[in-house]
Amino acid sequence: MKTHEPNINSISEYYVYTPSITAKKLFFYLTHIGYYHYNSNYYLKRSNFHSFLIMLILDGECDVKLNTQSFHANKGSLVLIDCYAPHEYGSASSWKALWFHFDGPLARNYYDYLTEKFGNCVQPTGFHMIYMEIKEMLYFFQSGNSISEILISEKITSILNHLIALSPNDIQSSHEPIKDSISYINEHFSEPITLNDLAKNACLSPFYFTRIFSKETGVTPYQYLISTRISAAKFLLKSTSFSIKEIGAQCGFQTFSSFCYTFKKWENQTPSMYRKSM
Secondary structure, three states, X not given: OEOOOOOEOOOOEEEEOOOOHHHHHHOOEEEEEEEEEEOOOEEEEEOOOOOEEEEEEEEOEEEEEEOXXXXXXXXXXXXXXXXXXXXXXXXXXXEEEEEEEEEOOOHHHHHHHHHHHHOOEEOEOOHHHHHHHXXXXXXXXXXXXXXXXXXXXXXXXXHHHHHHHOOHHHXXXXXHHHHHHHHHHHHHOOOOOOHHHHHHHOOOOHHXXXXXXXXXXXXXXHXXXXXXXXXXXXXXXXXXXXXXXXXXXXXXXXXXXXXXXXXXXXXXXXXXXXXXXX
16 A cells, blocks of 8 residues: 655555454554655654554664654664654654564563663664565565465564574674774763763663663763763873863863862862872
8 A cells, every 4th residue: 555644755655454353362463564765854753553663774764762762773773662652753864664563462571571682773683584574574465365364473473582582792782882882982082972972873762872881881871981081181181281271171071160070079189189199
């Protein structure tokens, strides 16, 4: 079925399915499935849509907001959304996605487990396998043949179980973005850096980004940033003749007073005392 929604390319298509009572009781089941080519400035905002949603980002990128959490999904990402809660997504640029809404007796348990383990946006190494499973489900509808609810359930189960079986090393958004974030902080600590900026670059929600960053490094992103700035300040205090005010500014502190206060809090002495001790 072709869509006529604003800012969605006419080549896009979707299908609607009403599951049987048996499927609702026993299986994972589809309610909607489609392939969309979103034009620029497409944004969707819903208070609820009784189902769960899996989106594969095939090209481009989009921003997603779930309640108070926001994250960025790039090409190659799998996005998992609880549509029972308020949610929105879209992008100022064009993007493409293969997607399906699903539900079932165990859907909530799978959702909670996966998002607890990996967050709502991952880049799985098995992206192509998941892509093919969804494409096959879409083909069931495109072909016009009768729909096998058992086969649909098997494919959804296969996708979800594949995600559960992944280790953190199989999820790009688990380790690599943390390494990238550390490198970014080390190179840009003198610039204004916010938690939202780091989380967005890592394609994670601020909450989940903070949690896995802390797990990997033992400190929060903010603590790591401040520690990096303090280390840089100590080096400059020992090695240069820059004024303390200049050093504070070079190390990313917005004011001289905040630099002095933070330095003393971390080092138990003021910058001038530290310089004199050297």
